[in-house]
Amino acid sequence: MSAHHHEHDCDGGHHHSQEHSSHSHHGHSHRHADQKLSWAVGINILLTVAQIIAGVFAGSLALIADALHNLSDAAAMVLALVARKISRRDADEKRTYGYKKVETLAAFTNFITLIIIGLWLGYEAFARFFNPHPIDGWIVVWVAALGIVINGGTAWLTYRESKDSHNIRAAFLHNLTDMFASVGVVVAGIVILTFGWEWVDPLITLIISVYVLWHAAQDLPGICNILIDGAPEDIHLLSVVNEMKTVNGVADVHHVHIRYIDEKSYALEAHIVAQDHVVIDDVKAAIKAKLNALNIKHSTLEFENKICSEKGCGE
Numbered sequence: 356m357s358a359h360h361h362e363h364d365c366d367g368g369h370h371h372s373q374e375h376s377s378h379s380h381h382g383h384s385h386r387h388a389d390q391k392l393s394w395a396v397g398i399n400i401l402l403t404v405a406q407i408i409a410g411v412f413a414g415s416l417a418l419i420a421d422a423l424h425n426l427s428d429a430a431a432m433v434l435a436l437v438a439r440k441i442s443r444r445d446a447d448e449k450r451t452y453g454y455k456k457v458e459t460l461a462a463f464t465n466f467i468t469l470i471i472i473g474l475w476l477g478y479e480a481f482a483r484f485f486n487p488h489p490i491d492g493w494i495v496v497w498v499a500a501l502g503i504v505i506n507g508g509t510a511w512l513t514y515r516e517s518k519d520s521h522n523i524r525a526a527f528l529h530n531l532t533d534m535f536a537s538v539g540v541v542v543a544g545i546v547i548l549t550f551g552w553e554w555v556d557p558l559i560t561l562i563i564s565v566y567v568l569w570h571a572a573q574d575l576p577g578i579c580n581i582l583i584d585g586a587p588e589d590i591h592l593l594s595v596v597n598e599m600k601t602v603n604g605v606a607d608v609h610h611v612h613i614r615y616i617d618e619k620s621y622a623l624e625a626h627i628v629a630q631d632h633v634v635i636d637d638v639k640a641a642i643k644a645k646l647n648a649l650n651i652k653h654s655t656l657e658f659e660n661k662i663c664s665e666k667g668c669g670e
């Protein structure tokens with residue numbers, strides 16, 4: 356007699372237990388990659404300290420810019436390591452959706468920091484154009500050369516891992532471009548030594564700050580979309596709804612929400628109006644099979660005999 360059947364189910368919990376077994380299976384390679392990242396973090400922090408001290412003594416803003424960028428990279432790696440550990444935890448009574456979005460939150464924090472650094476460097480570079488400082492070109496050349504070696508080494512550390520992880524591949528490409536930033540600083544040092552053109556230093560600083568801001572502008576929109584429960588970028592809502600409507604026994608689909616569980620899996624909730632005299636469990640299983648094929652591994656379906664707005668159930 357009841358008009359509403361409220362159903363929540365996730366394929367009998369199958370996808371959850373599968374996730375767990377695959378996690379323990381790859382536990383070793385996770386730890387292996389983490390160890391390499393820890394080394395990269397330690398070396399990058401040492402480089403940063405050396406660059407900042409040398410930058411102050413040499414009077415070079417470009418060197419300090421390169422150092423601050425390296426420092427934010429090291430901080431980003433620490434955050435990513437910690438966030439990844441937390442995100443692997445199971446859901447509990449306080450965090451019923453699990454901890455996977457902690458990784459996204461960490462990435463968001465990184466990019467906000469990067470934007471602040473980028474803006475500050477741009478401002479300082481402009482100030483230096485009008486108020487040039489004397490620069491010790493030799494210190495700049497040697498310390499930036501050290502930066503090339505260390506960024507190159509970090510890139511090499513992450514290269515082998517980069518083939519099977521999207522995140523680590525991004526880190527590898529990042530380290531590679533950072534190496535070219537250090538090359539730019541070396542060139543600035545050589546130009547200052549050869550021609551005495553000290554304005555090259557703020558120019559290189561400006562280029563680094565634009566690069567940093569451009570990098571943040573590329574990745575921030577996608578991260579924000581995940582955080583505000585925006586629809587996944589590769590999901591087309593109308594075609595998902597149409598796909599669900601093709602299931603036998605479905606009269607209508609409405610009130611559909613799709614969001615990220617983490618960067619790789621999606622969740623959906625929807626109201627399903629069932630045709631008269633159908634077995635709800637069969638309709639539900641058929642819908643979930645369709646959704647599974649679309650990478651929507653978790654769904655909450657509310658079944659109705661009539662469209663709910665006709666009875667005023669609202670949202």
Ligand SMILES: [Zn+2]
Nearest residue numbers: 364365371653
């Ligand atoms: Zn579930």
Ligand SMILES: [Zn+2]
Nearest residue numbers: 424428529533
């Ligand atoms: Zn970087």
Ligand SMILES: [Zn+2]
Nearest residue numbers: 610626662663
């Ligand atoms: Zn409804």
Ligand SMILES: [Zn+2]
Nearest residue numbers: 610612624670
């Ligand atoms: Zn809703």
